[in-house]
Amino acid sequence: MAVLLLADVNGGQLATDSVAKTLSAVKSLGEVHVLVAGAGAEAAAAEAAKLDGVSKVLLAGATDYSHGMAEATAALIVGLAPGYAHVAAASTAAAKNVLPRVAALLDVMMITDITAVVDADTFERPIYAGNAIQTVKSSDKIKVFTVRTATFGAVAATGAAAVETISGETAAGLSTWVEDKVAASDRPELTSAKIVVSGGRGVGSEADFALIEKLADKLGAAVGASRAAVDSGFAPNDWQVGQTGKVVAPELYVAVGISGAIQHLAGMKDSKIIVAINKDEEAPIFQVADFGLVADLFTAVPELAEKL
Amino acid sequence: MKVLVPVKRVIDYNVKVRVKADGSGVDLANVKMSMNPFDEIAVEEAIRLKEKGAATEIVVVSVGVKQAQETLRTALAMGADRAILVVAAEDVHTDIEPLAVAKIIAKVAAEEQPGLIITGKQAIDNDMNATGQMVAALLGWAQASFASAVEIAGDAAKVTREVDGGLQTIEVKLPAVITADLRLNEPRYASLPNIMKAKKKELAEKTAADYGVDVSPRLTVVKTAEPAGRAAGIKVGSVDELIGKLKDAGVI
Ligand SMILES: Cc1cc2nc3c(=O)[nH]c(=O)nc-3n(C[C@H](O)[C@H](O)[C@H](O)COP(=O)(O)OP(=O)(O)OC[C@H]3O[C@@H](n4cnc5c(N)ncnc54)[C@H](O)[C@@H]3O)c2cc1C
Ligand SMILES: Nc1ncnc2c1ncn2[C@@H]1O[C@H](COP(=O)(O)O)[C@@H](O)[C@H]1O
Numbered sequence: 064m065a066v067l068l069l070a071d072v073n074g075g076q077l078a079t080d081s082v083a084k085t086l087s088a089v090k091s092l093g094e095v096h097v098l099v100a101g102a103g104a105e106a107a108a109a110e111a112a113k114l115d116g117v118s119k120v121l122l123a124g125a126t127d128y129s130h131g132m133a134e135a136t137a138a139l140i141v142g143l144a145p146g147y148a149h150v151a152a153a154s155t156a157a158a159k160n161v162l163p164r165v166a167a168l169l170d171v172m173m174i175t176d177i178t179a180v181v182d183a184d185t186f187e188r189p190i191y192a193g194n195a196i197q198t199v200k201s202s203d204k205i206k207v208f209t210v211r212t213a214t215f216g217a218v219a220a221t222g223a224a225a226v227e228t229i230s231g232e233t234a235a236g237l238s239t240w241v242e243d244k245v246a247a248s249d250r251p252e253l254t255s256a257k258i259v260v261s262g263g264r265g266v267g268s269e270a271d272f273a274l275i276e277k278l279a280d281k282l283g284a285a286v287g288a289s290r291a292a293v294d295s296g297f298a299p300n301d302w303q304v305g306q307t308g309k310v311v312a313p314e315l316y317v318a319v320g321i322s323g324a325i326q327h328l329a330g331m332k333d334s335k336i337i338v339a340i341n342k343d344e345e346a347p348i349f350q351v352a353d354f355g356l357v358a359d360l361f362t363a364v365p366e367l368a369e370k371l
Numbered sequence: 372m373k374v375l376v377p378v379k380r381v382i383d384y385n386v387k388v389r390v391k392a393d394g395s396g397v398d399l400a401n402v403k404m405s406m407n408p409f410d411e412i413a414v415e416e417a418i419r420l421k422e423k424g425a426a427t428e429i430v431v432v433s434v435g436v437k438q439a440q441e442t443l444r445t446a447l448a449m450g451a452d453r454a455i456l457v458v459a460a461e462d463v464h465t466d467i468e469p470l471a472v473a474k475i476i477a478k479v480a481a482e483e484q485p486g487l488i489i490t491g492k493q494a495i496d497n498d499m500n501a502t503g504q505m506v507a508a509l510l511g512w513a514q515a516s517f518a519s520a521v522e523i524a525g526d527a528a529k530v531t532r533e534v535d536g537g538l539q540t541i542e543v544k545l546p547a548v549i550t551a552d553l554r555l556n557e558p559r560y561a562s563l564p565n566i567m568k569a570k571k572k573e574l575a576e577k578t579a580a581d582y583g584v585d586v587s588p589r590l591t592v593v594k595t596a597e598p599a600g601r602a603a604g605i606k607v608g609s610v611d612e613l614i615g616k617l618k619d620a621g622v623i
Contacts, residue, residue, distance in 0.1 A: 073536055130539065133504065133514050156534040159500050160516045163469070167505035172470045172589040175499045185593065190498055194388040195397050198593040237513035238543040241529065245536035258622070282623065294554060300519070300533045307493060307553060309535070315622040326384070332601065336622050338613065344606075353604040354616050366610045371623065 064148035065094045065118075069140065069162070070111055071155045072099055072131075073245070077107035079114075080255040081153035083217035086116045088210045089151050090218070092183055094118040097224075098143070100128035100136055113220040120226040127233040130243065131157040134234035137164035142231045144169055144205055148183065154209040154310070162207050171203035176211045176310075192306040192329035213254065213312035214333055246299060253285040253302065258315045261287030261304055261331070264295060265320020265341065265360055272297045274360070275319055278368040287311065287331075289321045305330035320360045323348025340364065372486035372523075372545075374417040374426045376451065377476050377506075378410040378433050380442040381496040394594040397496075399463050406442045409491025411449070411558035413551040416489055416521060418450040418559075425523040426487070428452050432479050434472045436460050440574065447569035448561030454572065455479060459579040459586045466497055471579070471586040473505035478582040480510060480546075487528070488548045492517055503550035513543035516550040 066089050071078035082097065089095060095116055099108040100123045108122040121143070127135040140161070144150055150165060152158035154176050166173040178196070179187040185200045186208060253259065260282065262275035272292070279286045288298035290305060304311055306329040316334035321327060323339070323346055331337070332351050339352035342359050349355040356363060382388065382397075383405040389398045406414075420426035431446040432455040433439040443454035457475050459467050480488060490503035507514035515521075515530035519538065522529040523545075532539045533552045543549075561569070579586045607613045617623045 071535075130541075131534075132541070133507075133516070137508065156517060156532075160504065160514075163501035163504035164508040164514065166501070167470060167473055167508035170470075172468055173499060173501040173505070174590065175501060189598065190595075191382070191388040191397060191496060192498065193598055195390045196596045196598050198596075199590040200593050201590050203589050236544065238515070238541055238547075241540040241542055243534075243536070244538040244540075290553065299537060300554065301535055301537050306495070306498065315617070325387075332598075336617070336620055337601075337604070338617070349604070349606070351601050351604075353601075353620075354613055355604060355606045356610070356613050357606060358610075363610055367613065370610060370614055 065096055065146070066092050066149040066151055067140070067143060067147040068095050068097045069152040069158060070097050070099050070107065071153060071157050072101055072104050072107045075103045075107060077110040078155065079110060080217055080252065081155060081212050082111060083114055084212035084215040085151060085153045085210045086114055086218045088180060088215045089149065090116045091180060092149050096121055098123065098140065100139060102126040102129045108226045112224040112226050113222050115218040115220065115222050117222055117224045119224055121229050122226050123229050123231060125230060125233065130240040131160060132238060132240060133160045133164050134237045136161045137168060138232035138234045140165045141168045148205060150205060150207045152209050153212045158209050162209060166207040169205055169207065171205050171207055172201065174199065174201065174206060174208035177208050178211050178214060192325050193332065194325065211310055213310050250279065251283065251285045253287055253309050254311055256285035257313055258282045258284035259287050259311050259313045260284045260317045260319065261289065261321060262292055262298065262319050263289035263321030264291035266292060266297055269297045274364045278364055281368045281371045289327050318348050319364060321348055322346050323351065372426050373428045373430060373483060374420060375480055375483055375485035375488045376410070376413050376417050376429060376431045376446070377490050377502065378414065378431050378442055378446050379407040379494050380404050380433060380435055380439040381407045381494055384408055384495055390595055390597045394596060396464055396592065396595045404438070406445050407491050407494050409493060409551050412553070412555050413489040413491050414446045414449050414451060415556045415558040416551060419556065420523065430455065430483055430485070432457065432476065434459050434467050434475050436463050438463065443574055444569050445561065447572045448566040449559060452572065454574040456574060456576045457579060457582070458576065467586050468588050468590065469499050469501040469505055470589065471584060473502050473509055474584045475579060475582050476506045477509040478584065486546050490548065490550050492550045492552050503548050507548035513547040515541055515543045515547060517552040518549050519552050519554045521549060521555070
């Protein structure tokens with residue numbers, strides 16, 4: 064039996080990196096069909112068709128499926144699901160919105176944020192903000208799960224799968240899309256960046272967050288933030304790294320003015336090299352840092368940006 | 372409009388979690404337990420809707436062990452009107468899966484007929500992020516997950532959602548399920564007089580069997596392990612030394 068992989072599409076663009084990493088996570092489970100849903104997603108479907116390991120792309124182009132609307136998208140997937148043993152997606156906000164709805168309609172459990180596929184029924188996933196790793200075996204007929212992509216490599220794009228146009232159920236009248244407020248950025252995307260520079264409450268203000276951004280730009284890095292920095296209005300919500308924000312595992316993670324609460328560590332402790340800059344030498348972040356610099360960020364960060 | 376808020380009793384978010392040596396799970400004996408932080412936010416939002424006149428009654432419900440009574444009392448002390456405890460397990464180590472919890476909540480909703488259900492976005496113990504969406508599915512209602520702002524207007528709710536690229540606004544027809552994200556509000560503390568008053572509020576006790584829901588798990592826990600630790604790092608004395616180390620490590 065095959066795997067149905069729901070692709071994340073934003074503004075007509077495929078989230079290629081997350082789909083490519085999810086493909087490498089699920090490739091041992093059988094042939095993979097990628098579902099691209101929403102109006103104006105033809106280019107995204109064509110892009111998905113190139114990814115290795117994809118045997119077919121299903122393009123459901125009705126506007127009901129645009130903007131990741133949960134009710135219609137779930138209805139579409141439930142209609143397709145009987146043909147599959149696994150329904151999967153990258154652990155994005157969009158998939159976490161839709162797939163639990165699918166699971167309940169199929170009367171199966173949701174398996175969120177898997178970090179390893181052990182066999183067709185068995186998966187590993189972190190619980191308690193990553194303080195424990197649970198191995199679970201599902202007895203459900205269809206396994207519905209999301210994949211934490213941070214620790215998987217991306218498959219290459221040398222394929223040429225067929226794109227099949229499909230239609231399906233919708234869920235008229237339950238909800239309507241009003242607007243998306245998505246900031247365009249020239250910086251790399253947080254979850255796929257090789258380097259991430261994050262700022263915390265210690266940065267002190269929205270204006271001073273420019274120090275973090277300048278260092279990030281010097282390194283060609285994405286910018287992240289702690290919850291405290293986001294709550295204080297220094298940084299937008301989609302920069303939050305942690306248990307309830309984004310999970311990242313870049314080559315280099317630089318934490319500036321971040322204390323290292325478990326909820327923050329949950330989102331970055333699998334990074335290859337961790338650097339911490341903090342004026343408190345007792346800050347817990349130093350326990351996970353490969354290189355710790357006890358310093359005032361207002362002198363250390365500009366100096367670092369200048370010398371790089 | 373009646374608002375139903377499911378609240379979960381979980382390990383307090385400040386407690387350092389310990390995995391049991393035999394790999395059978397996490398040690399919850401004699402550990403501080405609290406209301407799931409996202410559920411405090413959900414309760415707070417319901418209270419604010421009532422204060423604004425958009426809600427008339429707030430019913431909180433918890434599924435789990437008998438001790439979840441304390442969690443419900445906390446919600447009553449914050450300002451909820453009435454509580455329902457659904458006992459579905461005896462051992463504090465038994466976690467009822469989101470699918471079973473959702474089935475029970477859906478049954479409670481069928482009885483109570485709320486105009487809105489507000490759940491937390493995720494329980495910080497199992498980190499599943501599923502129950503609210505599942506409740507909406509089972510009831511055939513609209514859902515607005517990861518809410519950071521809620522506005523009730525007539526028979527609809529306008530909800531701002533925290534999504535990966537920023538914010539999304541949608542409008543859902545009521546009745547609906549909303550799941551609360553961190554920035555929806557800052558929950559209040561219960562005052563002492565309100566804690567006293569909460570002791571007299573109604574707390575009904577039911578069982579999963581009363582709702583005819585089978586709570587046996589679909590996922591068997593094969594094992595629970597500690598995550599891989601990180602090797603101890605070093606402190607560097609200057610920015611120059613840091614740059615040197617990063618160059619040696621080949622990351623810049
Ligand atoms: C349910 C729940 C979910 C959560 N989810 C997340 C999440 O996803 N992500 C997340 O990050 N947090 C999350 N949190 C919050 C988390 O518990 C912490 O409160 C938060 O991470 C703290 O952010 P911080 O380190 O920036 O702030 P603080 O803990 O206040 O630390 C600020 C640090 O800056 C340092 N500092 C101050 N001034 C300077 C200076 N001039 N130079 C150098 N250093 C300086 C201080 O020494 C301190 O260590 C969550 C909490 C809960 C309850
Ligand atoms: N046992 C439970 N009792 C009451 N509410 C629950 C229970 N489990 C989950 N919930 C609700 O569902 C939300 C999401 O939980 P979860 O899907 O387990 O991450 C929580 O924030 C609660 O509002």
